[in-house]
Amino acid sequence: MNTTIETLLSHRSIRKFQDKALTEEQIKTIVECAQAASTSSFIQAYSIIGIKNIETKKKLAELAGNQPYVAENGHFFVFCADLHRHTLIGDLENKDVTESVESTEKFMVAVIDAALAAQNATVAAESLGLGICYIGGLRTNIKEVTELLHLPANTIPLFGLAVGYPAQDTAIKPRLPYQHIYHEESYQADETTYKKQLEEYNQTISAYYHERTQGKRADTWSSQMAHMLSQPKRMNMKDFIHRQGFAKK
Structure with a gap:
């Protein structure tokens, strides 16, 4: 077994970090590794917003359901599906790209691209001895997060990634067989x-x-899932992504 596989198989979510910021070199390395991920047709349909300002972190923590580790970490990344730059490409090349940009297919491409990039970022961070926690709670108040980060049309904040030096040691959670x-x-x-x-x-x-x-x-896994799925949440998502210019067709 090589060190890459050991890193992957040792993954666990960290929800308590030391009060120590990542260096600019660490941030750059993590983002460059994210960019090295596969991307459909080289479209690169995502952006990453890095958050250092503690007040912005605290506001994001509040919007994500008062999760303290959104504010208390070494660095906070927000991964966005992003087809905004592609509308600019249409202007630059004098091509009408609206139908493609507004298609469900390209929305899926943007979400998949962002997820692949984030997982590369995660592996990079963990290989540096850092811990991470994905934050899907940003979608709970997605409109407010979008406004806070000044995201333009054709972008959506999908999830956050809290990264830092672990201040806890947690067990690896068993996966499905x-x-x-x-x-x-x-x-x-x-x-x-x-x-x-x-x-x-x-x-x-x-x-x-x-x-x-x-x-x-x-408790059991099936009881957790049944409880969660019996209480639908974020049911405004379809309308929001349409308002942002995604998945209209």
Whole structure:
């Protein structure tokens, strides 16, 4: 096993960081690694907003549901789906790109591009001995986040990435069984097998929580997911992305 694989398999979310800022060299390295990620048709349909100002961090923490580690970290990155520059390209090259920019396909490309870039950034940060935590809570008040960061049309803040020096050591959370995720040749949809795998995974997760919390928690993965999915949230997302000029077609 090489060091890259060891880094990937050692991933865990860090929610408490030391009071130590990243250096400019670290930030640049992380962003350059993000840019090295694959991008569909070389479209590079994302932007990254770096946040150092503590007041801006505190406001983002509030908008993300009062998550303290949004404010208390070494550096905070916001990954955005971005087709704004491509509208400028249309002007520059005297081409009408509106239909493509407003298509659902290009919205998917922008989201995928941003996610790939963010994962590269994560691996880079963790390889430097830093910890990270993805922050999807920015979408809870997505309009306010967009206004705070002065994002133009055809951009959307997808998620944040808190990066810093870990001030805690957390256990690796067990993932779903390999056989549940990886299908050969076609989707294996035998429900009896699927449910059996879920029940086994529930036992693993319950034991993980029991040990991590000294017996204060022992819930299962399926109970977590059922509870979460039975309470829809951020149901304004479709209207918002349309207002920003995405996925209109």
